[in-house]
Amino acid sequence: MLRITKITDYGFILLAHMAKAEKDQLHNAKDLSAAIGIPLPTVSKVLKILTQGHILKSHQGSKGGYSLSKTADQITAAEIIEAVEGPVAITDCSSAEGCERNCPISPSWQRVNDAVLGALNGLTLGDMADGGSK
Incomplete structure (x- = not known):
């Protein structure tokens, strides 16, 4: 089963919240935690x-x-997942490095992986922040 970890899921939630805000607005962890209901350490x-x-830029200073x-x-979506999960x-055997076995199954899994990666590359944070309505 292909699953996204909870940390990656939280990343999407945080990024979607940030994407809906004004273009140049800066966000801090405390305000994001309060707005979204995810614990501050997380x-x-x-x-x-x-x-x-x-995926994010950090801006230093009191503001x-x-x-x-x-x-x-x-x-x-692919960039976000790769930033968190790799x-x-x-x-x-569908990874770029492949696996140790040299079997006939690998090319089929690579085709499936390419299709999944294509779908993730075709979905932007903007799409997701808009609820997929684009």
């Missing part, structure tokens, strides 16, 4: 991961916070 952890993955690194329509691969 919000802080997710913001750090998304910053390391270049600092976080902002999207690009517009919501330029950030794909490369999208539904099985070991």
